[in-house]
Amino acid sequence: MNKNRHIADRIKAAKARRRLKAEDYVKGILAGDRVMLGRAITLIESTRSEDRVKANEVVEKCLPKAGNSFRLGITGVPGVGKSTFIESLGLKLIDQGHKVAVLAVDPTSGVTGGSILGDKTRMEKLSTRDEAFIRPSPAGDSLGGVARHTREVITLCEAAGYDRILVETVGVGQSETAVHSMTDFFLLLLLPGGGDELQGIKRGIVEMADMIAINKSDLHLDAAKQAKRSYRNAVHLFPPKRSGWTVPTVLCSGIKGEGLDTILKHTAEYVSTTEESGYFRTHRQGQALHWFEETIEMGLSRLFREHPKVSQLLEDLKKDVQEGKRTPFSAADELLQAFS
């Protein structure tokens, strides 16, 4: 595409966005208008304060129509075949009559310049389907920002009628925790191989998983079976899940579409048992409270650091504490006095 043309398009879209009222966005989203949904997401990602106000209004107004979906977090190291897997799974879900939204949380995308899902051609077939909505991770934002935006985007997608939300992330640590806190079910994709795969993904992530799927099993069946066995054993060493769910370990092949039915059978079973036990609902309530508390904590910390008296004292006191000239407690008390 011609670059100047591209920039002109973006300016035009920005102007359109400013003309639109919150109700216009909401009306479009509830009607399932994908262009409007996309524009609302851009609004959410905007850093302009007037856009933020409007974005909050849009999200708030979509909220009563949201929630009616299954939110599936998917993680795995680069090279595990996430995109191909998600494309196959998405197409299968569409075949079953669902509308599928694919989102991503990747706070590194801003740093590396690229972004997961950024290249839609990686999900060529899925992206041409009317029943699918694919949105890359916003670039150049903090993890806190990306996580908040993604959670808001989930609300909009649900209000637009998408009842299967797939949230992709790379297996690098903190972003998993964020995705785990906004999805109902957390799927870990692994490669076939010996007992050392754990090395590639961060500690704690295997424990977060509600299902472990060994991808690319068609290429390395023996290794995949071996991996399945060792993970099944490892999973039994972990403390039982609060959901009461026993973590299944399955083989699959995204590229051949193998094992996907089994995976969907397990997730359906998860939904029905946790809905029956009430866990599905209390888990979502707990997640909402988590984001509530985290947002307050981040906001308080920002107010504190930006307080004129605090910012004047902070560095000196920190230095005194480090050098053992002040106790951490009295130095903290002094700052809190200055703040209040």
Add this chain to the structure above:
Amino acid sequence: MNKNRHIADRIKAAKARRRLKAEDYVKGILAGDRVMLGRAITLIESTRSEDRVKANEVVEKCLPKAGNSFRLGITGVPGVGKSTFIESLGLKLIDQGHKVAVLAVDPTSGVTGGSILGDKTRMEKLSTRDEAFIRPSPAGDSLGGVARHTREVITLCEAAGYDRILVETVGVGQSETAVHSMTDFFLLLLLPGGGDELQGIKRGIVEMADMIAINKSDLHLDAAKQAKRSYRNAVHLFPPKRSGWTVPTVLCSGIKGEGLDTILKHTAEYVSTTEESGYFRTHRQGQALHWFEETIEMGLSRLFREHPKVSQLLEDLKKDVQEGKRTPFSAADELLQAFS
């Protein structure tokens, strides 16, 4: 002891405490006066705001004379023989010419009514020695409170000339993290046995340990050797320590005094290598910063919750968030607006 007499003594002590100025405490502490040290600790544990002000002054004034010690955290499940081990180790340290303070962090003591170290007869020989100072965990306080107080008590003990600070805790989770954050070296005591001991202590605690000692080895030598082997293997699976330290696994018997020389040889080696590398100092600086930041965070949270507008809105907004009537973000934003 006659109960009324006991109460009369306490009232008398409280009056004496009020009469004393911060300088009086400091003078007594620096002279190594154990009665004054004990009274200053009671001042630290007091919840009266005038006592708090005086306590802060005492700690602050002792600070320049503090820090010249080795702080050893010791944890293990009930029944592992901590008291006997600490008594033997303490006596050995005194033989080597050290002054030993034994403190405890046990936030559950308030709940259960008892307290670890509460019964001094458990360390009968050590408690009669002039070179030892034993102080039980304060009862009826939050973990945050106990941790802060213990850290301040460490400062006072160091100023009073105690150069070996032993901080005991029970292996139940959060209190380990607190003790780990205020000591130079973290010793985990385990019982001899198969590979299942890990079940008894909380996940993550083995990883925090700088040394693992299998206690009561004299009673079950074969099992102890077996345990030593499995923990040595387990330790190798953990990521390397930032201190560069390789975690030794040793056998010991608190009651027979066996293995204590080996343990002290390892801790001496730890001190000399980490002092040489500079880690000993940067680790303490990092700990001070940790308590600084944690105290600020706790204080901010308290200021927030006690703010009249916030406390008026908080519960309703929380309920709205839980019920999905408000997004966690906009609800948090509203509270932050009300606060600032």
